[in-house]
Amino acid sequence: MCGIFAEILGANIPPLPNWPFWAGTKPKLLLSPPSTGSGYTSSLPSIENLLQRRGPDDFCSEVISLGDSATLCLSQSVLSLRGCQEKRDTLETDNRLLYNGELYDDIWLPDDESDTDKLKLYLQRETESEALTPQILDRLQGPWTIVYWHAYSKRLYFAKDRIGRRSLLLRVVPGRKLTLSSVAPKDDPTGFVEVPPAGVAYIDLSGTPEFGLYRRESFSVVPRRVLSLFGEPESDHHTRLVSGSTVDMYASFLPKKWLRSLDSTRPGMMTPEQSAEEFISFFIQSVKRRLTISIKPRKTQARFAVLFSGGIDSLFLSVILESCLPESEPLHLINVAFGKDSQSIQKCPDRITALQGLKEMRALCSGKRRVEMLCVDVLPNQADFALVNSVRHLLHPCDQLMDASIGTAIWLASQGVGYRVNEDLQVSSEIMRTSARVLFSGLGADELMGGYKGRHRTIFEKGGIDGILREMDADLSRLWFRNLGRDDRLVCDHGREVRHPFLDEDLVSFITRLPLTDHVCDLSKPDGVGDKLLLRRASRMVGISQLASSRIKRAIQFGSRSRHVLERKSNK
Template sequence: MSISFPLRSAPCSSSEIPGRCILEFYASELRLRGNIPIVQPHTESGDVLCWNGEVFEGLEIDPADNDGQKVFERFQRASEPRSISEIIGNIEGPYAFVFYQGSSKKLYFARDPLGRRSLLIHKPTLANPIFLLASVSVGGDDAYEFEELPTDGIFVLDLDTLREPGNFVTDFHNSFVVIPRESGEHAPFGAVKKVNQSLPPDNLPRIDGLDAISLPIPLLEAVEQLISHLDDSVMLRVRDIPQALGDAGNAKVAILFSGGIDSTMLAFVAHRHISLDEPIDLLNVAFENPRKKQVQLDGNIGALPKKKKKHYFKMLEVGSSGDGDRDSSSYMVPDRITGLQEVEELRRLCPGRVWNFVEVDVPYEDSRATRPAVEAAMYPSRTVMDLSLALALYFASRGMGRVRDASSSEYRPYTSLAKVLLSGLGSDELLGGYGRHRSVFTTRGWQGVIDEISVLQLQLELDRIPTRNLGRDDRIISSHGKETRHPFLSLSVVSFLAGLPVHLKLDPRLEVGMGDKTLLRLAARKVGLVEASMRKKRAMQFGSHSARMEGGEADRRGDLTISSTSAA
């Protein structure tokens, strides 16, 4: 999706404003809603909409309908800018849009409050006096000064004010306004709910374990509510996905699967809402990492603690059977080990389901060769951590790997054709999954945890998610013609968890693996995911070994140098 002016090439849809402006609209459809292909941009009576999103709540849409068309119909009836904000405030789902209202000569554009879809903006400069909005990046092209569009409101450009001769760059900035998001009863999804800051009672009991036998009533109720909210969120994100022509029998849904509690819980809940005759793909990525390989040669296998080496060799023996052409030890990374364990737990709990555990192995030379393309797609994100995460997402979402039907069978090449990928992003921010929550409890007690998660951190994490994570992830994954859906970041789930007292979400008095994300661990245990409920948090870039592949300070921290050649 993109919109630019002045006119530079043949447009898909264009609209000329008398004076200095010619608008140019481009858009394409991945077609994950409705029964028939829809041509974008949506156009009628001088109005134009480029829509990149999904409506999951707030707007009645039949499975046979296209949500972009429904949003366009609502926008066309809007009489003033506030009406656009009210319409958007009633929609829950990931979106980025650009809407031109011909009658008012106004251009509206925005992302959802969490920025789950990419939308980049280049404002006119003296060197390049062109206004450009795009859901994809041009890489480090010096001609453009792209930045992520903020999510704090609906942006409006009054093109009627640009009709008269003058300084285009100055006039543009004077015509640029932001409408605050509507919130409240008439716009339930207009903004992220603030976090409950109440202190726990002085005599708060410790739980003895993750079994429900001795849990206090408020915690038992919160567990049931979380399961219900998450169940609804996943259901809305996996139902009614059309089957592409010729893809019958292939998975329509895949999970970005590390074997951790977040991705395993999503896989289990998705199983409830996907027909049993459809397979589900579990995408598990592992990188050949020269640093880690050297550590293996030096005796510390995969940087694992010594007590886990025995289990490592056992999993390595299983993982390498039937494939003598591949050095499987290079790919027996932490996420591969936990992934192999958790797919077996899913198979025990979900008989009859075909789980395709897709082992996506990335040789070091492949990751190096792909790096320029990944850097271009993720830009303007440009840190070393951005690259580590983007590489993992790029190869995982591409879905090219190998599977086997049982632990004793031969491997076969496999490419996932699923266009919908579920991600567990957001659970750590919402449920206190970071080590710093435990650290601040040690120094400042419960008040410190509340300050950290409620005021200073959770809200900041949610505010930073749009610029630090989701826009980048969307650009990377959509480069393969696929889209990510984030059940934990449904605004319904976010609002529920934000409203809970902090002591119902985590308990840093308990050991790691129980006190962090305690509520989610209890929910996982409740549905039978015993092994998953005890998994410790591990960041994707470290669990897959996509981080710190080479030596040198630049590979450890700081910004990358991305040249214009990366945009090719």
């Protein structure tokens, strides 16, 4: 399943409670109703097409009467990657599950069976005598969002995994309706906010409608100097943390064991070289979990592709992914670059490093696999047209210039249509379209291993180890509203799914247990050496050259020049 939608109409919906917290929008926008009249009518007609783009294989919808003219509409679209889903009536239950995700624990395998159906049975069993709580859902390994209607208690539950790797938006029009959706309507996204991974939220309709929340344990990752400004103890501060605040403040709903600033003592049980070897092993297992797919491999069609800049994150990911695939299966790399003309596009930093990375990939494969790269070339008018007509509503509630430049690049790359790179590493005029339904992303490497060289280095110089530990905890804790929901909406708009092997739970647990200096990152060393030290060391161990493993990070909006092109276009 890929697109989910649930809406309650005709009930006296209360205002949003003061939970921590609705990200990506200013607090005043939470009180902004949608356009005149739409608060009384169904949102589905304006969202249905967007849901079907996310899940092109199937779509179904159902309306459940709640009494007194109130209704609950449940809709879902399907991108079938894990076997055929059983019909709902075979499960003999009045409960309903809307689910978007992939579950990787052994109990959800094999990959030719529907994890949706297994999850339905699991939730039915676990909620027979108790409420749906984080303790039940946090046993699930993998990215997921769910909306679950429990008929007996008349509760509509909604939640996402602790990292927040899938999009789920919420809008409440007090007294009128509540809407949950994977994506906001194109014509009127006002008031939609990203559901935080704070626990399991619900609205109880057994009497007077009221919201409730079974909270996950939360931790403050706010520097103490910031806390002192408010004169409040740290333990009370998570209820004040709102994204969009003028102060850099974040609550974390991640497991305590992942938060290095809460316990900076990490025993050095391994040498740095042993840490890198173990990292490779954990990463291979992470990639193998994410090869779960019911589509059988073919010699002529790729099932998987990588969003590829040639930087150390995507290159290491591609090398490991290639080693895990059946030998006869092709692998596609997708590179996007922006410019005023074809010549300037080929000079983009990310285009140059991508072609260099492709050369390394082909050398490491020794001709045993067909590794192909398609180049998405974007001119200014194309970039502006995509942003205005296809991207901006998918970004919401992320609405900064940075989101626009990153989002336009990701959306155009995820289309999977570009020019083929030939055997001589020249970009040809032949149009190529990837058949891959799963795109791999290197997101998470920078957050886990100190890869934001400018910001991380500045904080390290001013605040030392304690400062950078707090900042890296904050980076990982805010991924759900800065990147993950947005990127899920952008990639899935093309009927594909994005998978993040750097954000595998076991891998995150391993990296965050390592001593920071000498093992993970050492920001006293130069760029390209000390940042992402663990990843650079591991890259050399798997055969990546010294030159490639020492490349300095470039954010996608700068490496692809999407920001430069969009800024010039907007200034004209």
